[in-house]
Amino acid sequence: MNYWLLKSEPKTFSIDDLALRAAQIEPWDGVRNYQARNYLRAMQINDQAFFYHSNCGVPGIVGIVSVVREAYPDPTAFDPNHHHYDPKSTPERPTWVMVDVLLQRKLARTITLTEMKQRAPLADLPLVKKGARLSVMPVNAAQWAFILGLEQQCASSVA
DNA sequence: GCCAACGTTGGC
């Protein structure tokens, strides 16, 4: 099983929006970056991912989702009226894919980007690197466990 | 709203 991190702008789709979905499942559409797409393709059923809120008041990890459907064509790329339309992608030869994710749980608190930047064990996480814009990225097992460990700590207590 | 960093496009 692999671990990932998925970014979403809460103004567009937040973890609370996911919680309100009937089965708490949502297709993760709209990825239009090749490296991020390749990570989507690598995802397998039951992989776990952090749900990250970006471009908002307090950017950070707010929950955990699991992959319940592996990569399949993103139909929003085929729709000329859709915000994420891409004429390069056709149903015959789709360029962009999505996975379906299921809400596992919200975290007890937001693990903020600020505190993750202060933690040496997370120094190699692409998220904390300057200028990192990847919206889908891998998280290794050690980083995953470390971040989960932060959940029970006060946000201001830096070891 | 600003702007740095990054990815993509397209002229040459």
Next chain:
DNA sequence: GCCAACGTTGGC
């Protein structure tokens, strides 16, 4: 294939 211009991301 180079690289300038442009659009987007996303923290601040």
